[in-house]
Amino acid sequence: MTYQEALETLEKCRYCLMCRHADPLSHVSFNEALTPHGIALTIYSEHKGLLSWNEDSLRTVFSETDAGVARSHCATDQPFSEAVSAVKSELLSQGKMPETVARLKERLEQTPSFFGDAEFKSALEQNDYALFISDEMQYLWPESVNAVNTLIKALTLSPAEITRGKSSGFLALSLGFMEQAKKQAKQLMTELEAVKAKELIVLSQTDLYTCRHVYAERLGLSFPEEVKVTSLLALLTQAYKNGKLSFKPSADTRPYAYIDPSQALRVKDFDSPRHLLGAILPGNQVELFWRKERTHPTGSGSTWFSNPELAEKLTRARLEDAQKQGAEVIYCEDSADLSQLNRYAADYGLELKGLYELLADHLG
Amino acid sequence: MRTGLVPDMIYSELEEIVGAAYISNSESEKLVYSTDWFWLPQMWLDRGEQLRPPDYIVRPGTSEEIAEILKIANSYKIPVIPWGGGSGSQGGAVPIFGGIMLDVKRLNKVLEIDERSLTVTAQAGINGTQLEWAVNEKNLTLPHYPASANCATLGGYLAPRGSGTISTKYGKAEDLVLSMQVVLPNGEIIRTPKVPNHAGGPDFYRLFLGSEGTLGVITEATMQLDYLPEVRLFRALLFDDLAKALEAGRLIVTKRLEPTVIRLYDQKSTLSQVKKVLGYAFDGAYMVIGFDGDPDIAALQEQKALSICANLGAQDLGREPGEAWWQHRYDFYYPPKGLHFPWMYGTTESVTTFSNIEKLYYAQKEAVESSYKDWDVDYIGHFSHWFHWGTMVYSRFIIKNPPEDAHEALKLHNRIWNTAVTAALENGGMVNEHHGVGLKLSRFMRRQYGDAWPMLERLKNALDPNGIMNPGKVGFGGVK
Numbered sequence: 001m002t003y004q005e006a007l008e009t010l011e012k013c014r015y016c017l018m019c020r021h022a023d024p025l026s027h028v029s030f031n032e033a034l035t036p037h038g039i040a041l042t043i044y045s046e047h048k049g050l051l052s053w054n055e056d057s058l059r060t061v062f063s064e065t066d067a068g069v070a071r072s073h074c075a076t077d078q079p080f081s082e083a084v085s086a087v088k089s090e091l092l093s094q095g096k097m098p099e100t101v102a103r104l105k106e107r108l109e110q111t112p113s114f115f116g117d118a119e120f121k122s123a124l125e126q127n128d129y130a131l132f133i134s135d136e137m138q139y140l141w142p143e144s145v146n147a148v149n150t151l152i153k154a155l156t157l158s159p160a161e162i163t164r165g166k167s168s169g170f171l172a173l174s175l176g177f178m179e180q181a182k183k184q185a186k187q188l189m190t191e192l193e194a195v196k197a198k199e200l201i202v203l204s205q206t207d208l209y210t211c212r213h214v215y216a217e218r219l220g221l222s223f224p225e226e227v228k229v230t231s232l233l234a235l236l237t238q239a240y241k242n243g244k245l246s247f248k249p250s251a252d253t254r255p256y257a258y259i260d261p262s263q264a265l266r267v268k269d270f271d272s273p274r275h276l277l278g279a280i281l282p283g284n285q286v287e288l289f290w291r292k293e294r295t296h297p298t299g300s301g302s303t304w305f306s307n308p309e310l311a312e313k314l315t316r317a318r319l320e321d322a323q324k325q326g327a328e329v330i331y332c333e334d335s336a337d338l339s340q341l342n343r344y345a346a347d348y349g350l351e352l353k354g355l356y357e358l359l360a361d362h363l364g
Numbered sequence: 365m366r367t368g369l370v371p372d373m374i375y376s377e378l379e380e381i382v383g384a385a386y387i388s389n390s391e392s393e394k395l396v397y398s399t400d401w402f403w404l405p406q407m408w409l410d411r412g413e414q415l416r417p418p419d420y421i422v423r424p425g426t427s428e429e430i431a432e433i434l435k436i437a438n439s440y441k442i443p444v445i446p447w448g449g450g451s452g453s454q455g456g457a458v459p460i461f462g463g464i465m466l467d468v469k470r471l472n473k474v475l476e477i478d479e480r481s482l483t484v485t486a487q488a489g490i491n492g493t494q495l496e497w498a499v500n501e502k503n504l505t506l507p508h509y510p511a512s513a514n515c516a517t518l519g520g521y522l523a524p525r526g527s528g529t530i531s532t533k534y535g536k537a538e539d540l541v542l543s544m545q546v547v548l549p550n551g552e553i554i555r556t557p558k559v560p561n562h563a564g565g566p567d568f569y570r571l572f573l574g575s576e577g578t579l580g581v582i583t584e585a586t587m588q589l590d591y592l593p594e595v596r597l598f599r600a601l602l603f604d605d606l607a608k609a610l611e612a613g614r615l616i617v618t619k620r621l622e623p624t625v626i627r628l629y630d631q632k633s634t635l636s637q638v639k640k641v642l643g644y645a646f647d648g649a650y651m652v653i654g655f656d657g658d659p660d661i662a663a664l665q666e667q668k669a670l671s672i673c674a675n676l677g678a679q680d681l682g683r684e685p686g687e688a689w690w691q692h693r694y695d696f697y698y699p700p701k702g703l704h705f706p707w708m709y710g711t712t713e714s715v716t717t718f719s720n721i722e723k724l725y726y727a728q729k730e731a732v733e734s735s736y737k738d739w740d741v742d743y744i745g746h747f748s749h750w751f752h753w754g755t756m757v758y759s760r761f762i763i764k765n766p767p768e769d770a771h772e773a774l775k776l777h778n779r780i781w782n783t784a785v786t787a788a789l790e791n792g793g794m795v796n797e798h799h800g801v802g803l804k805l806s807r808f809m810r811r812q813y814g815d816a817w818p819m820l821e822r823l824k825n826a827l828d829p830n831g832i833m834n835p836g837k838v839g840f841g842g843v844k
Contacts, residue, residue, distance in 0.1 A: 012700055015406050016699050017401065018697060020514055021493035021513070021515070031388075032450060033397075041409075045395055048409070048412045051392055057390075076695070
């Protein structure tokens with residue numbers, strides 16, 4: 001999306017209040033300026049010469065979560081997050097960014113990932129299946145890596161690993177670092193093409209959304225059409241339903257909740273994780289108030305880097321919700337979300353567990 | 365950013381009450397709070413003109429904090445503008461004299477759901493749809509479904525006396541409220557009696573309904589709930605004659621068939637709005653009728669209503685166009701489907717008795733269309749909130765090529781409103797039915813109330829002697 005196209009979207013959003021009920025930022029900040037309407041009006045007012053960019057207004061724009069919540073609740077499908085991301089990119093190109101993002105820019109120029117720089121060599125041998133273990137899983141929640149490998153073995157698959165420990169490019173894009181995002185995306189696609197895979201297995205809803213939509217629609221890259229992108233959770237659910245995989249029930253009877261990951265509204269596979277959890281922990285699942293179609297991001301992702309105080313509020317809101325609904329244990333499969341929730345889960349007396357680890361530990 | 369000894373003093377005192385995280389005077393935030401959903405200030409910004417912003421934005425978390433803020437405002441004699449969702453279309457939340465923007469969205473808790481009495485008590489800053497989701501978890505509903513539910517707050521339902529889509533059966537927001545907590549302008553916190561229907565003195569709690577923040581700040585309310593209906597039945601009809609459609613609506617209501625919805629679009633609305641949003645190219649007056657609740661009763665009510673419509677020559681379009689309307693009833697307000705810039709528009713809605721409604725509609729239509737034909741004005745309307753004695757007309761004017769100059773546009777906008785409201789008042793109507801008074805209709809209040817107006821002014825002066833509460837709105841003046 002170009003800056004001009006972004007303005008055309010924001011022109012529609014600037015006076016529209018119709019996604020307010022679902023908006024995560026104003027829900028935790030109570031600040032009109034952080035609603036989609038407020039962010040759009042801020043950007044548009046600068047365009048009209050009514051405001052000039054300063055730390056406050058830049059921080060408002062860069063706080064946007066890029067979780068697709070506004071679009072998911074928009075009757076006319078306005079790509080609000082995508083438009084704000086394009087504006088962030090334009091602002092960065094003009095050297096305008098809040099201090100928090102300026103510090104990231106320097107860091108990104110030194111290392112390609114926000115989270116680590118270890119090198120994992122990919123064999124890149126031909127394989128029908130490829131597996132992408134992102135930098136988020138590698139560095140933020142590494143205990144999931146072994147669990148994922150165990151689960152993939154149980155599915156009798158042996159995929160080729162590609163770009164392990166690297167970013168898909170989504171986080172860079174969300175912050176407005178368009179060129180960095182393209183570079184990361186191209187690396188993934190180059191390795192995918194090298195192994196000639198027919199199916200790419202991804203481990204988070206963020207990666208699923210990125211490969212299915214972001215590359216083509218937001219970065220203007222052509223993801224190979226012949227490659228099917230599948231989430232591991234969907235494969236596991238299918239195998240379980242077909243009787244090809246079984247799980248042993250857990251003796252844990254504590255009430256638990258599943259936290260929909262930050263990008264859940266862009267994928268809308270709300271059932272797979274709940275189905276799998278139900279196989280191991282039947283009967284004691286509670287649901288958050290902010291769940292499924294009305295779920296909120298956890299505070300991981302770009303907001304954590306651009307406005308950590310606000311991200312913390314998002315995280316705490318999800319944890320408070322789980323506590324209020326009576327959960328004692330919370331599950332999620334997304335490494336960035338797990339890492340973010342883990343910062344404050346103990347404050348709410350909640351035990352946090354990775355879904356992949358639970359599944360691997362209870363394979364039948 | 366306005367600084368100086370006194371502004372800094374005020375900022376510091378407000379900060380002590382709400383904490384540093386909940387006060388702001390940043391330029392970008394002030395700009396966002398300088399307009400609500402009213403066309404005029406939006407147009408002003410659209411044309412690149414500056415609006416008077418608030419001086420401070422505060423986000424109190426309790427009624428007690430609001431009380432303390434009002435005491436400070438009184439001592440410095442500065443305006444206080446209560447802000448919920450900012451979804452009002454008449455400028456009720458526009459800070460025309462600056463001052464303290466009192467954003468009440470932190471007051472967002474559901475305090476109690478009484479499943480036996482079917483009531484909910486909630487803080488007034490809670491978002492409408494979020495409140496509805498909360499009661500839905502108990503298989504209940506707050507039967508107030510305004511188009512602004514996604515953005516308005518509970519306090520915003522009550523303060524301008526709003527109506528929702530299903531008000532014909534369940535009443536306006538003001539009919540659903542049992543009691544309220546209100547912070548008075550002097551900082552006193554009062555609670556009105558627990559139930560509204562008694563004989564223990566005058567109904568003074570109703571004074572705050574329609575006050576739009578000029579007499580106090582509503583901070584909590586207990587509202588009546590209903591069970592989520594087992595069925596909702598919708599059906600669409602087409603009339604070739606608006607008068608016959610209005611008569612059908614009158615008979616359905618006065619025979620107590622309890623329709624949930626009667627939404628009747630005039631021919632021009634049918635050809636423009638209905639076609640644009642729902643995709644149906646009907647030529648005539650398109651009516652949607654709905655019934656809900658027990659399946660057997662709703663089916664019988666629907667059957668009798670259809671019979672009335674058939675006797676008046678209506679064509680039964682079946683369920684699908686009725687259900688599509690219900691599914692997409694809010695889509696009319698999403699851009700680009702809704703009215704949008706650079707157009708000029710306004711909703712000059714009114715309400716009157718069945719004896720006057722047709723006369724009012726045609727008088728207003730004729731006045732607007734003939735006076736502004738040089739601007740190629742469109743006048744469209746629908747009839748959507750029905751009472752046992754009459755109905756309302758949701759009339760709108762639209763000019764697709766208004767003056768580019770903001771000042772000229774404002775003058776034209778005001779002139780059209782004068783014309784439309786005068787036509788309504790002269791034909792037995794009120795200045796509005798549910799959009800509130802705000803800034804736009806303030807100048808018509810004295811005319812609407814006549815001899816009764818000075819009494820309301822005296823009440824205002826007694827409650828708010830300094831005139832700090834939302835000055836310039838609902839017909840009241842500025843800070844004294």
